[in-house]
Amino acid sequence: DAGVIQSPRHEVTEMGQEVTLRCKPISGHNSLFWYRQTMMRGLELLIYFNNNVPIDDSGMPEDRFSAKMPNASFSTLKIQPSEPRDSAVYFCASSTSSGGLETQYFGPGTRLLVL
């Protein structure tokens, strides 16, 4: 079975540009999570969706970040405008959500560098 798919795997952009990260969850999973990993802050949850609906976006750093999940098999995380401090590895994860507390399976991550 295919795991969580993320694209691109690497992204280098210049400050001020728009960046869009993409995620395809595991088929049949109805919860989707976006995490960010940095040396300073470790792994932190940005936002998660349940049945395509955003449930908790309290981890989204600021209005420059937005996330959508138009259907059960696709989600995007957009940064506009990007800044050097957004440089990080962004992970997408998915799980089933039969009552919560289910195992999250992670994608390979997108390594973002903002110059």
Added chain:
Amino acid sequence: AQKVTQAQTEISVVEKEDVTLDCVYETRDTTYYLFWYKQPPSGELVFLIRRNSFDEQNEISGRYSWNFQKSTSSFNFTITASQVVDSAVYFCALSERNYGGATNKLIFGTGTLLAVQP
């Protein structure tokens, strides 16, 4: 507040040594899950194990074993006869329930970098 502490930042061992990675957690919930994930140098996060708060039985999977003790709020991970391929960052995580709905927000520890020398 929910919190996961991995006090060991880095551990270096020689191949074939046994090594234990410590994890201490804090939670107000009576129902929760604990996880271990592995992040090898290639960068992906690999799920290793999930343990629920009602099951304190230790678990063994090959060279890996986990010791869950609610009395000390610990969920330690032991690798027996370590190998170079075990070199990675290992994260312990706690699943937090939001009483407003079905959620499974993961709280991660800061990770332990394990270096296994040949």
